[in-house]
Amino acid sequence: MTSLTFEWPGRGLAVDLAGTVVVLSPGREIDLLTSPNDLAHWLRVEEPWLGPAAEEAALRLPDFRGLRGAIRDLFGAVVAGEPIPDGPVDDLNAASAAVPTYPVLDVRDPSRPSVATVAGATKGRTAALLAAIARSAVEIVGGPDRDRLRVCPAPRCGRFFVSSRPGRRWCTDACGNRARVARHLQRRRATG
Numbered sequence: 001m002t003s004l005t006f007e008w009p010g011r012g013l014a015v016d017l018a019g020t021v022v023v024l025s026p027g028r029e030i031d032l033l034t035s036p037n038d039l040a041h042w043l044r045v046e047e048p049w050l051g052p053a054a055e056e057a058a059l060r061l062p063d064f065r066g067l068r069g070a071i072r073d074l075f076g077a078v079v080a081g082e083p084i085p086d087g088p089v090d091d092l093n094a095a096s097a098a099v100p101t102y103p104v105l106d107v108r109d110p111s112r113p114s115v116a117t118v119a120g121a122t123k124g125r126t127a128a129l130l131a132a133i134a135r136s137a138v139e140i141v142g143g144p145d146r147d148r149l150r151v152c153p154a155p156r157c158g159r160f161f162v163s164s165r166p167g168r169r170w171c172t173d174a175c176g177n178r179a180r181v182a183r184h185l186q187r188r189r190a191t192g
Contacts, residue, residue: 014136015160016046017064018071019171023158033068036061043129050129057126067095067130071137074105075160078141079151083110095134098127103138115142154179 020032020042033039040058043050050057057064070091077084089105096102097118106116115138140149140162148163154175161171170176 012136013046013133014071014140015075015162017068017133018075019159020068021072021158022156024156029158031065033061033065039064053125053129057129060126060130063095063126063130064133066091067133070095071133072160074137074141075149076151078146078149079160084113084141092134092137095127095130096138098124098131099135102131103135103142105138105142113142113146115139155182 022030022032024030033042036055036058039061040054043054043057047054070088073085073088074092076082084105084107086107089107093104096104101117103115104118105113107113140146145162150161150163150168150171152159152161152169152171152175154170155178157171157175157178159171170179
């Protein structure tokens with residue numbers, strides 16, 4: 001089998017995979033990847049050119065969900081200003097290791113994680129796809145975008161995003177509008 005290296009522009013794929021969990025309220029979440037069909041659909045939306053590779057990859061739903069959990073744990077720690085947990089770093093680095101040369105998150109100095117490059121062996125198409133997602137997360141957590149990583153505080157969102165400007169609070173304008181409407185309704189209820 002020929003190995004593929006998946007290259008996505010920027011760092012969107014890790015953020016998008018992390019966003020397949022919608023936070024309705026603290027402790028109440030909706031998982032958008034509950035079946036291989038859900039994952040295949042998500043992959044086709046993210047990268048339409050994947051074609052049959054999306055269905056093949058979807059058979060490894062637990063691997064994608066595991067990587068998503070590691071990414072969410074890392075992103076959550078970064079946003080909260082907490083120490084970066086070792087387990088998710090190990091999971092992310094293992095997924096990234098599926099390509100011949102791969103970046104790893106180096107946390108020898110926990111206050112300033114960085115990206116290091118290591119040589120490895122290719123382990124198949126789906127592993128290469130998982131590695132691309134992992135690399136995307138490594139680049140965010142180990143690079144300058146770490147300081148721009150946010151979690152959207154809008155009701156029924158809780159998605160991670162990389163802020164394009166310093167004061168940005170919401171992942172989308174729609175989330176900002178939803179939050180403003182919710183605050184307005186809350187004030188009306190309090191006064192009326």
